[in-house]
Amino acid sequence: xxxxxxxxxxxxxxxxxxxxxxxxxxxxxxxxxxxxxxxxxxxxxxxxxxxxxxxxxxxxxxxxxxxxxxxxxxxxxxxxxxxxxxxxxxxxxxxxxxxxxxxxxxxxxxxxxxxxxxxxxxxxxxxxxxxxxxxxxxxxxxxxxxxxxxxxxxxxxxxxxxxxxxxxxxxxxxxxxxxxxxxxxxxxxxxxxxxxxxxxxxxxxxxxxxxxxxxxxxxxxxxxxxxxxxxxxxxxxxxxxxxxxxxxxxxxxxxxxxxxxxxxxxxxxxxxxxxxxxxxxxxxxxxxxxxxxxxxxxxxxx
Amino acid sequence: xxxxxxxxxxxxxxxxxxxxxxxxxxxxxxxxxxxxxxxxxxxxxxxxxxxxxxxxxxxxxxxxxxxxxxxxxxxxxxxxxxxxxxxxxxxxxxxxxxxxxxxxxxxxxxxxxxxxxxxxxxxxxxxxxxxxxxxxxxxxxxxxxxxxxxxxxxxxxxxxxxxxxxxxxxxxxxxxxxxxxxxxxxxxxxxxxxxxxxxxxxxxxxxxxxxxxxxxxxxxxxxxxxxxxxxxxxxxxxxxxxxxxxxxxxxxxxxxxxxxxxxxxxxxxxxxxxxxxxxxxxxxxxxxxxxxxxxxxxxxxx
Numbered sequence: 001x002x003x004x005x006x007x008x009x010x011x012x013x014x015x016x017x018x019x020x021x022x023x024x025x026x027x028x029x030x031x032x033x034x035x036x037x038x039x040x041x042x043x044x045x046x047x048x049x050x051x052x053x054x055x056x057x058x059x060x061x062x063x064x065x066x067x068x069x070x071x072x073x074x075x076x077x078x079x080x081x082x083x084x085x086x087x088x089x090x091x092x093x094x095x096x097x098x099x100x101x102x103x104x105x106x107x108x109x110x111x112x113x114x115x116x117x118x119x120x121x122x123x124x125x126x127x128x129x130x131x132x133x134x135x136x137x138x139x140x141x142x143x144x145x146x147x148x149x150x151x152x153x154x155x156x157x158x159x160x161x162x163x164x165x166x167x168x169x170x171x172x173x174x175x176x177x178x179x180x181x182x183x184x185x186x187x188x189x190x191x192x193x194x195x196x197x198x199x200x201x202x203x204x205x206x207x208x209x210x211x212x213x214x215x216x217x218x219x220x221x222x223x224x225x226x227x228x229x230x231x232x233x234x235x236x237x238x239x240x241x242x243x244x245x246x247x248x249x250x251x252x253x254x255x256x257x258x259x260x261x262x263x264x265x266x267x268x269x270x271x272x273x274x275x276x277x278x279x280x281x282x283x284x285x286x287x288x289x290x291x292x293x294x295x296x297x298x299x300x301x302x
Numbered sequence: 303x304x305x306x307x308x309x310x311x312x313x314x315x316x317x318x319x320x321x322x323x324x325x326x327x328x329x330x331x332x333x334x335x336x337x338x339x340x341x342x343x344x345x346x347x348x349x350x351x352x353x354x355x356x357x358x359x360x361x362x363x364x365x366x367x368x369x370x371x372x373x374x375x376x377x378x379x380x381x382x383x384x385x386x387x388x389x390x391x392x393x394x395x396x397x398x399x400x401x402x403x404x405x406x407x408x409x410x411x412x413x414x415x416x417x418x419x420x421x422x423x424x425x426x427x428x429x430x431x432x433x434x435x436x437x438x439x440x441x442x443x444x445x446x447x448x449x450x451x452x453x454x455x456x457x458x459x460x461x462x463x464x465x466x467x468x469x470x471x472x473x474x475x476x477x478x479x480x481x482x483x484x485x486x487x488x489x490x491x492x493x494x495x496x497x498x499x500x501x502x503x504x505x506x507x508x509x510x511x512x513x514x515x516x517x518x519x520x521x522x523x524x525x526x527x528x529x530x531x532x533x534x535x536x537x538x539x540x541x542x543x544x545x546x547x548x549x550x551x552x553x554x555x556x557x558x559x560x561x562x563x564x565x566x567x568x569x570x571x572x573x574x575x576x577x578x579x580x581x582x583x584x585x586x587x588x589x590x591x592x593x594x595x596x597x598x599x600x601x602x603x604x
Contacts, residue, residue: 022482051364276560277591285585
């Protein structure tokens with residue numbers, strides 16, 4: 001019997017773990033794949049206060065060391081379902097059932113697919129959702145980046161340092177990305193920005209990406225651009241299917257300011273909840289609040 | 303004319319500054335006294351993720367360097383009032399008026415006085431609200447700590463390393479502090495815990511604290527304890543008098559999850575707003591969100 005089970009080992013989960021350990025809660029953090037979460041594959045983070053510039057992997061190592069140093073137990077397991085039994089919760093996992101008083105869901109979110117012909121079949125064969133992971137394969141080649149948010153624009157800037165030429169394709173005529181990132185891509189000599197354009201199809205030769213078909217949304221004209229890589233950054237889907245609490249239209253878990261979900265004793269923190277900002281610092285703040293509230297709940301139901 | 307004025311240079315204000323600079327907003331941060339805020343006088347912080355153990359001053363130096371490194375302008379001025387003029391705000395300060403589109407209030411909160419006889423007159427003469435600042439003066443002497451929250455219990459533990467003996471006086475029979483902190487004070491040989499006791503008066507000789515009068519709240523009996531220092535940690539008052547927005551009963555600014563106050567274009571972040579947790583990591587998260595929302599507001603009202 002645990003006091004608290006934290007699901008997900010990214011910034012929110014690890015910070016919740018730090019606070020839970022300091023509160024002396026009997027806690028386990030369950031991680032499916034890789035401690036650190038999505039941010040661990042990010043090339044460089046320059047807006048987590050106290051660290052002017054650090055790689056996502058290095059920052060998450062620091063979070064993990066901090067949490068483990070306080071004695072946090074981390075186990076690798078895939079959570080299938082959470083059942084509520086009176087005041088307890090039973091967390092069904094790939095490694096068996098775990099009983100707990102409180103749960104913090106900190107499972108983050110995953111990149112969204114565009115759904116165009118060629119995308120699925122060519123994933124890993126030129127189509128990618130992670131510039132840090134796959135960028136180096138395209139050194140000296142031409143690539144396309146699709147999207148208009150922070151991630152798309154940041155990753156276009158990053159890829160421009162490796163690739164010969166980067167086409168940045170965005171459906172709208174304005175970017176949503178931070179101005180600082182926009183300026184970088186506008187200033188880069190080898191980035192060509194295609195505003196009001198949409199990617200329509202990805203074509204291969206010998207099983208590898210060779211061409212991208214884009215449409216000018218103002219004229220409806222299409223053209224083919226020769227690229228060997230297509231990087232897609234068009235939003236994210238939260239990992240929340242396994243938990244039966246109130247969610248918004250995008251599947252993100254609804255919480256109040258105390259990180260309470262619609263089910264007593266189940267909290268959500270970080271990118272998996274409805275929140276304006278998907279940032280390490282906000283996820284970490286959420287994790288601290290969720291652990292603090294879980295502690296009060298556990299104390300009350302002892 | 304500024305895009306954004308941030309009031310207060312603690313964790314929330316500095317993080318807002320980092321995000322505002324990255325968003326290329328024309329921003330100034332106004333600080334009354336000392337960059338870093340209340341936390342900068344804290345002996346040691348062990349729950350800001352990524353820094354297993356660091357002094358408050360050192361952590362805040364890192365925040366400040368991070369913000370200044372991005373070009374944040376920091377000015378020393380006392381804010382007297384904020385006037386709303388159409389879409390603009392005029393921030394009246396001790397150094398003159400400043401016009402801006404948006405404001406983030408990140409002024410934090412200050413220690414609350416207990417209001418017992420002797421407290422006010424003897425502040426700085428044995429009565430203190432900051433163990434890190436004043437603890438070293440009481441090396442080898444007997445002191446009293448009043449309060450039952452995190453700060454009281456943490457500071458009692460800290461003072462026990464300097465003082466000969468520490469009396470920890472708390473009105474209730476349970477502490478609200480983190481268990482880890484409680485265990486430290488319970489384990490310390492030179493800390494005597496007086497649960498269900500209240501400090502009633504502080505007595506001086508030659509203008510310096512000599513005795514504290516405490517009452518056992520279960521028997522109503524009083525006794526005098528010889529101490530040369532009295533450290534009071536009984537809560538905090540937010541610094542929000544200068545701004546006319548909706549507040550709770552304690553004077554903390556009410557916000558929604560987006561850090562929006564009751565006035566469009568005025569945001570609040572950190573300890574000065576109604577929030578369950580007064581922590582560096584939650585204040586930093588607030589600051590990021592407030593800057594992000596302010597950016598959208600500024601863009602909309604250009």
